[in-house]
Amino acid sequence: MAPxxxxxxxxxxxxxxLDKLKNVQKDYQKAxxxxxxLDSQLNENKIVKDELDILEDDGKVFKLMGPVLVKQDVEEAKQNVGKRIEYISSELKRIEDSIKDLDKKQDTHRESLSKLQQKFQQAQMKQMTK
Incomplete structure (x- = not known):
């Protein structure tokens, strides 16, 4: 092959x-x-759960639905918050796994780039010496 x-x-x-690495980095930033x-949402819901836990049995809970506050059963509110925390936690786990995977992909692309740069430099040297 010609130099x-x-x-x-x-x-x-x-x-x-390099394009592949940039795409992976973009996905990594999104993740x-x-x-x-999700961390923020989880913390907010944990605060709500803590507040609901200290609420007395005859306490009142209202849910904001559009511009209106609607009375809600305390137990129902606790269940809803619990389900939300469970869902957010599972989404966090999924995102964490995705971040680990994207991290590995970044490392792989960086390694490939490094090897290609070395080959490129060697090919340039060969061409200069001819």
């Missing part, structure tokens, strides 16, 4: 790998933002 052609191919491979939002 100029080899450099072109390596340069294309480098660009492709981090999702995790942050």
């Amino acid at each position: 100029g052609r080899e450099l072109e191919m390596l340069q294309k491979q480098l660009q492709d790998e 981090l933002a999702n995790r942050q939002q």
Whole structure:
């Protein structure tokens, strides 16, 4: 293979790998933002749960539905919050797994980039010495 052609191919491979890394990094940032939002929601719901737990049996709970406050049964409110906490926790676990996977993909792409850069530099050196 002609040295100029080899450099072109390596340069294309480098660009492709860089594009892949950028896409994975974008997905990683989205996942981090999702995790942050879910963390916030989980904390809010835990605070609500704590408040509901100290509420006396004859206490009153109201749920905001649009512009209106609607009276809600205390037990029903506790169950709803519990289900929300359970759901958010499972979503957090899913996002955490996704983040770990994306982290590994980033490492793989960085490794590939590094190897391709070395090959590219070696091909450039070969071309210069000819």
